[in-house]
Structure formats: C-alpha cells, structure tokens
Amino acid sequence: xxxxxxxxxxxxxxxxxxxxxxxxxxxxxxxxxxxxxxxxxxxxxxxxxxxxxxxxxxxxxxxxxxxxxxxxxxxxxxxxxxxxxxxxxxxxxxxxxxxxxxxxxxxxxxxxxxxxxxxxxxxxxxxxxxxxxxxxxxxxxxxxxxxxxxxxxxxxxxxxxxxxxxxxxxxxxxxxxxxxxxxxxxxxxxxxxxxxxxxxxxxxxxxxxxxxxxxxxxxxxxxxxxxxxxxxxxxxxxxxxxxxxxxxxxxxxxxxxxx
Amino acid sequence: xxxxxxxxxxxxxxxxxxxxxxxxxxxxxxxxxxxxxxxxxxxxxxxxxxxxxxxxxxxxxxxxxxxxxxxxxxxxxxxxxxxxxxxxxxxxxxxxxxxxxxxxxxxxxxxxxxxxxxxxxxxxxxxxxxxxxxxxxxxxxxxxxxxxxxxxxxxxxxxxxxxxxxxxxxxxxxxxxxxxxxxxxxxxxxxxxxxxxxxxxxxxxxxxxxxxxxxxxxxxxxxxxxxxxxxxxxxxxxxxxxxxxxxxxxxxxxxxxxxxxxxxxxxxxxxxxxxxxxxxxxxxxxxxxxxxxxxxxxxxxxxxxxxxxxxxxxxxxxx
Numbered sequence: 214x215x216x217x218x219x220x221x222x223x224x225x226x227x228x229x230x231x232x233x234x235x236x237x238x239x240x241x242x243x244x245x246x247x248x249x250x251x252x253x254x255x256x257x258x259x260x261x262x263x264x265x266x267x268x269x270x271x272x273x274x275x276x277x278x279x280x281x282x283x284x285x286x287x288x289x290x291x292x293x294x295x296x297x298x299x300x301x302x303x304x305x306x307x308x309x310x311x312x313x314x315x316x317x318x319x320x321x322x323x324x325x326x327x328x329x330x331x332x333x334x335x336x337x338x339x340x341x342x343x344x345x346x347x348x349x350x351x352x353x354x355x356x357x358x359x360x361x362x363x364x365x366x367x368x369x370x371x372x373x374x375x376x377x378x379x380x381x382x383x384x385x386x387x388x389x390x391x392x393x394x395x396x397x398x399x400x401x402x403x404x405x406x407x408x409x410x411x412x413x414x415x416x417x418x419x420x421x422x423x424x425x426x427x428x429x430x431x432x433x434x435x436x437x438x439x440x441x442x443x444x445x446x447x448x449x450x451x452x453x454x455x456x457x458x459x460x461x462x463x464x465x466x467x468x469x470x471x472x
Numbered sequence: 473x474x475x476x477x478x479x480x481x482x483x484x485x486x487x488x489x490x491x492x493x494x495x496x497x498x499x500x501x502x503x504x505x506x507x508x509x510x511x512x513x514x515x516x517x518x519x520x521x522x523x524x525x526x527x528x529x530x531x532x533x534x535x536x537x538x539x540x541x542x543x544x545x546x547x548x549x550x551x552x553x554x555x556x557x558x559x560x561x562x563x564x565x566x567x568x569x570x571x572x573x574x575x576x577x578x579x580x581x582x583x584x585x586x587x588x589x590x591x592x593x594x595x596x597x598x599x600x601x602x603x604x605x606x607x608x609x610x611x612x613x614x615x616x617x618x619x620x621x622x623x624x625x626x627x628x629x630x631x632x633x634x635x636x637x638x639x640x641x642x643x644x645x646x647x648x649x650x651x652x653x654x655x656x657x658x659x660x661x662x663x664x665x666x667x668x669x670x671x672x673x674x675x676x677x678x679x680x681x682x683x684x685x686x687x688x689x690x691x692x693x694x695x696x697x698x699x700x701x702x703x704x705x706x707x708x709x710x711x712x713x714x715x716x717x718x719x720x721x722x723x724x725x726x727x728x729x730x731x732x733x734x735x736x737x738x739x740x741x742x743x744x745x746x747x748x749x750x751x752x753x754x755x756x757x758x759x760x761x762x763x764x765x766x767x768x769x770x771x772x773x774x775x776x777x778x779x780x781x782x783x784x785x786x787x788x789x790x791x
Contacts, residue, residue, distance in 0.1 A: 226722055227741055230604040237610075251723065308586060309579050309616075334722055335604075338588045339569075340576035343544065347580040352652035353543065356569055358716070368656075372717050373569070374668055375483065376661035380543055382653045392723050393716045434585030434616040438598065443609050446748070446767040453760070454774025459782025462754065463790065465770040469752055471674070471698065471731050472787050 214268035214362070214384070216259045217322050218292065219315065219329035219341070221249045222276050222283040226334040236430065237437035238305050239335060241279065248283045251330025253290070253397040254390050259328050260291045261395065262362055269293050271322060275303060275314055281413070288408035289400035295411065296322065300418040305430035308336075312344035314428060317421035319349060325384040326367070331356050331391050342389040352382030358393040474561035476503040478528070479510065479551065479574065480519060481566040488522040490671045493630035495564045495623050496526040498593045500633060502619075503561040506530040507637065508554065510547040510574075513537060520637055527633035536644035544570060545650035548577035550642060555582060555618070562597055562619040568670070571622050584617030589726075591627040591749075593619075605722070605741055606748030625670040626728040667701050669718060673730045674700030675750070677720055679743075680707040681736020681757060681776055688714050690780050691735055697787050703727065703747075705737045721746035735776050739764025756780065 224230045224244030231240040259270045272287045272295035274280050284295045298318050306314070319327060332339040346353030354360075357369035358377070368381040369388060400408070418425060426432055452461050466472045476499035481489040492507075499505035507528040509516040516533035523531060534550040551574060555563060563578070565571035567589045579586040590599035597619030601610045614620060669675065676698065678691035688702070695702045704714035706721055720727055722742035732750035737743060739755070739762055747753070748767065755768040756776045765771040772779050 226605065226745070230607070232608060232610070308576075309583070312580065337603075339572045340579070340586060340588065343573045343576035344580050346652075347545075347548075347577045350649060353545075353573075354653055355543070355573060371569075373658075374717075375485075376659045378655050379657040379659070380653050380655050386652070391716075434579070434583075435587055435612055435614045438611045438613055440608055440610045443602065443607055446753070448766050448771070449769035451760070451765055451768070451771040451773060454772050454779050457782075458756070458772040458774045458779040459784075460786050462756070462770065462772055462779065462783050463786040465754070466731075466787075467790070469731070469769075471752075472790055 214262060214266050214325045215323060216262060216268060216326045216328060217271045217273050217319060217324040218252070218255050218259045219327065220252045220256070220272050220274045220283060220287045221333050222246050222274065222280040223249045223333050223335040226250070230335070232437070232440045236305065237440060241277070246279060246283065248286055249330055249333045251332060251334070251390070251392060254392050254394050255328040255330050256287055256290050256292065257395045257397040258360060258390055260398070262326070266362060271296060273315065273318055273322065274298065275311060277304070284413055285408050286400070288411045289405040290398060291404060293411065295413045296416055297413055298416045298421070302418055302425035302429045305433060306428045307433040307435050308338055308340050308344065309434045310428040310432050312341055312348060314418070314421060314423055315341070316345050316348040317423050318416060319345065327387040329387070329389050331389040342387045346387045352386040354380050354382055354386055355389045357388055357390045360388055360390065360394065474503040475506050475530070475558055477508050477555065477560045477563045478505050479508045479563070479565040479571065480523065481568060481571060482519055488519050489566070490630065491566045491568070491623060491625040493526045494625070494628050495566065496523070496528055497628060497630045498623060499562070499564055500527050501593060501595050502597065504529045506532060506560070508532045508534065508551065510534045510539060510550060512540060516639055520639060524635050524637045525632050526630060527635050528637045529635050531637045531639045532642055533639055534642040534644050536646065538646045539644055541655055542646065542651050543653035543655060544573045544577065545653065546644070546646045548574050548581065549647065549650055550644055552578055552581040554642065560618065562621065565622045567622040567624040575620055575622050579620055582617055584620050585614035586620045587612050587614060588622045589624045590621045591624050593621060602749055605745035624726065624728070666695065667699070669701045669703055669720070669725050670727055672701035672727070674698045675703050675720070675727050675729045675747070676700050676733045676735065677703030677705060677737060678708055678714065678735045679705035679737030680711065682708060682713055685713045690777070693784055694733065694780055697784055698731070700729070700731070705743050734764050735780060737764055738762045739767070
C-alpha cells in the first residue's frame with residue numbers, strides 16, 4: 214500500500230507561543246518548532262500498516278525551510294522518503310489554500326492511503342482531512358481511535374459524544390487519527406542515521422499548478438485582524454488543609470452561589 | 473433583515489443541544505436566524521418548539537433516511553445547495569467533530585473562508601477566538617465569501633426570543649460521491665445522567681493524584697452532587713483511570729464551565745489549554761507548588777482523599 218503521511222511543524226505546545234505583531238502569523242522565530250504531536254501517531258500507524266501489508270511510506274510537509282528538521286525527525290521513525298512543499302509564497306496560507314496545495318501534491322503521489330493527525334496543536338482547527346478528501350473526491354475517515362486494513366477496505370472506530378461509530382471506506386481515502394490509536398515508537402540511533410540519507414524531494418508551487426496569488430496572505434480566505442495576550446489569571450485564596458479544607462472549600466462555593 | 477443559517481446540533485436522547493441555543497442567540501446579532509436540521513425523517517418536528525423558543529424564524533428540514541448512513545458528506549452537499557440558494561448573511565455550526573467537518577467541506581465547495589472555535593461574534597461577522605492554550609485572544613474575519621463560523625460550546629448564555637418558525641422541507645438526494653464513507657455501526661456507550669462535558673456548567677476533573685480507576689468514584693460523587701460532568705487529565709487517561717472521551721486539555725476537550733474543580737491535577741500547560749477559560753477554578757492538590765494553584769480562585773493544599781469526602785459531606789449537610 215502506498216501511504217502518505219501529512220506532517221506539520223508547529224511551535225511546541227509545552228512552551229509559550231505567540232503571534233507576530235507585524236503580520237499576525239505564528240511567531241516561529243521565538244518558538245521551539247517540533248512535529249505536531251498527533252502526526253507522530255499517524256506515522257506510527259503508517260509504519261504498522263507497511264509492516265503488516267508491505268508498501269511505502271512517504272512524508273508530505275508544507276512549510277518553511279526550517280520544517281526540514283521535522284521532516285528528518287519524521288523519517289528517523291522509519292518512513293521511506295519525504296516531499297517538502299516549499300515556496301516563499303506559501304507564508305500565511307489559510308486552511309482552504311493549504312488544502313488546495315496539499316491536494317495538488319497528493320495528486321502527484323498516487324497515495325492509496327493518506328494518514329494525518331486529527332488536529333494540530335497550534336490551530337486545532339481539524340478541517341484539513343475533510344477539505345483534502347472533498348478536493349480529491351475520496352473518502353475521509355476522521356478521528357480514528359482504531360484502524361483496520363483488509364485489502365482495499367479500511368474500517369475505523371471513532372469516538373462520538375454518545376459512544377462510537379464504525380465507519381468503512383475503500384481506498385483511496387484520507388484517515389485522521391487521535392492519540393488513542395497507538396503508541397508511537399522512538400527513533401532508534403540507526404533510524405536517525407538512516408534518515409539523513411533518505412530522499413527528500415522539494416516541490417515549489419510552480420510544479421503543483423497552483424498560482425502564488427491563490428495561496429499565502431495574498432490568497433487567504435480569512436484574516437486575523439488583531440490579537441492580544443489574555444490577562445493571566447490571578448491566583449485567589451490558597452488554604453492548607455488542617456482538617457477543615459473541605460468545609461472551607463464549600464464555604465467558598467457557597468459565597469460564589471454554587472451550593 | 474437577512475437570514476443567518478444555524479446548523480442544529482441535537483441528540484436523539486436530549487433534543488436540541490445548548491450550543492444550538494447559543495448559536496441562535498449569536499445569530500440574532502447578525503440577522504434573522506433560520507435553523508437547519510440535518511437528520512432522519514421527523515427530526516425537525518421534534519426540535520421545532522425549542523428552536524422557536526430561541527428565535528428561529530424558519531426551519532429548513534433536510535430529512536432523509538439515508539443522510540446519517542454516511543459520514544458528513546451528504547449533509548455538506550445539502551447545506552451547500554441551501555447556502556447557494558438563499559445567500560444567507562452567515563452560516564454558524566457547532567465547534568464539535570461533525571460541525572467542523574461539515575464546515576470544512578462547505579468551505580471547499582463554496583471556496584469560502586472558515587473560522588473555527590469562535591467564542592463571540594460581532595454584527596459584521598468578526599469572530600473572537602481564544603488560542604494557544606488560552607493565552608491569546610484573536611479577532612478574525614472571513615475575507616472571501618460569507619462568515620462561515622463554528623461556535624465553541626459554553627461561550628455565551630443562550631437568551632430566549634419566542635418565534636413561530638415556518639418549516640420548509642428540503643429535498644435530499646445522496647449522490648454516489650457522498651457515499652464513500654459508510655457508517656456501518658453506531659454503538660451507544662453508557663453515559664448515565666451526567667451533562668455532556670463541553671456543555672456542562674460544572675466540571676469536576678481528576679488527575680494523576682486520584683491514583684486508581686476505582687478512586688475516580690470520588691470525582692464522580694462530587695460531580696453528581698454539583699450536577700456536573702466528570703473530566704480527566706491526560707495523565708489520568710494515559711494511566712487508564714478514566715476513558716479518553718473525558719480528557720480535558722490539548723489533545724482532548726476544551727471546556728469553559730462556570731465552575732471547574734481540579735482534583736489531583738498539577739496543571740501542566742497542556743491541561744490548562746483545555747480549561748483556562750472557565751469562570752471559576754477550584755483546585756485540590758497535595759503539592760502546594762503545583763502550577764494549577766496559579767490559576768485557581770480557591771485552592772486547597774491537602775490530601776484529596778480527605779478534602780473531597782469532607783467537601784461532599786458538607787454539601788449534603790447544607791441541603
């Protein structure tokens with residue numbers, strides 16, 4: 214099976230993150246840039262499918278120069294190769310334009326299965342998998358906590374508010390995964406060394422038949438008008454339990470009219 | 473005034489969800505709300521009274537026995553046709569799995585911008601979003617097409633505004649292109665009588681400090697006494713104490729209740745991402761240096777196995 218995994222480089226969600234004041238885009242300069250955590254689960258799932266059914270795993274990333282670090286990190290887990298869509302015109306692209314670019318790249322890669330994380334930790338927008346499926350005219354199985362591959366038939370389980378759904382589709386398809394699906398492997402030393410030699414193809418926008426005016430800030434379908442830091446919450450009363458902590462807690466709840 | 477489409481979120485068991493009432497309330501700031509019900513035959517009938525109570529002047533009923541057999545695509549197709557026909561001032565959907573997925577497809581079909589997780593909406597369609605673990609407030613606008621916005625549950629207080637909605641039945645056909653992802657089974661899981669996590673006005677969450685799955689009974693007991701939902705930190709979920717659908721934080725749910733009680737949760741940034749916008753925060757933790765206390769309006773440094781039973785007892789006494 215020919216599997217493509219979408220990987221996004223994001224600012225580390227465990228640290229302070231900021232928007233730039235000049236163009237309201239993510240400040241990547243001041244951030245520690247890492248692989249979107251959920252994408253590691255997609256890579257793991259791809260590798261497991263390859264191990265069981267054979268095939269090839271390709272990483273597809275759209276991002277600036279520095280995303281190369283995340284691509285090498287992804288490759289060190291075991292995928293075969295990578296494609297990096299890299300073009301200055303892409304800076305500031307909205308989700309709609311990003312889906313157009315990724316769909317164009319996927320169109321050249323002939324994937325049976327496109328795997329991705331259910332959301333990125335920066336935008337948390339969750340729209341890309343369905344946007345790409347809509348553009349490619351293929352099925353989207355989203356929010357998988359379990360994926361089964363039987364020949365060309367894919368079946369997922371996805372959590373809902375009421376319980377879970379079992380959804381099935383034939384390949385080609387896009388499948389997005391949550392972090393409940395598996396436990397991603399750590400890259401081995403051998404994997405890290407091998408990743409340095411794996412092919413990474415750079416694709417400029419021109420090779421995808423997408424015009425610069427359709428992407429980036431120029432082609433964005435939405436805009437951030439302004440942003441500000443939310444005032445930090447101030448801590449209130451802190452008591453140490455000396456036998457009446459629970460009672461004091463209820464007294465607080467009573468003054469706030471919760472009990 | 474121009475029409476604003478509100479895509480209804482409802483469950484078979486509880487009817488119209490609160491987020492729908494929030495959207496109807498927000499829609500009135502932009503125009504006249506029309507509710508869109510996408511579901512099985514008879515779905516709109518069961519919901520119309522409640523939708524009218526919150527100001528729906530019209531209900532579009534897109535009902536089909538087939539529409540729920542496939543993942544979101546048929547719904548997006550019906551909605552795209554409706555939007556093209558009535559040219560609404562805006563389209564609002566819930567910021568939940570399905571709402572976002574329908575919105576995603578709609579954005580591509582109409583080549584229209586999209587904003588997700590709005591917590592407020594101005595008359596000109598400008599949306600307010602809270603991003604980066606609750607640290608940053610953003611104001612954004614769709615710059616191509618109409619405002620297509622998903623609204624985060626528990627963002628505003630719904631306000632009734634009685635209307636008598638006229639119901640218009642839409643013709644639903646499900647083309648082969650929308651039948652690619654087939655739902656073969658829906659399994660209901662025992663949920664009990666607790667409110668849904670993202671819509672609850674009180675959430676009581678447990679973390680690593682709860683120690684075992686069995687001990688989560690303590691968390692549940694307090695939640696039930698306060699009429700709240702139960703949440704869990706990632707550490708508690710990863711340790712197998714509580715199921716993943718109740719996880720609050722970066723890779724789980726974002727909640728914004730009136731009252732959030734954190735029991736045995738240290739308050740890592742990834743957890744704070746999911747609860748930082750709660751109105752009142754209470755924390756119980758044995759480590760007085762735990763970061764959760766930095767945001768708690770009231771904190772108790774102590775053993776939760778002593779503090780929580782006493783809290784429960786005291787609430788019972790006051791009744």
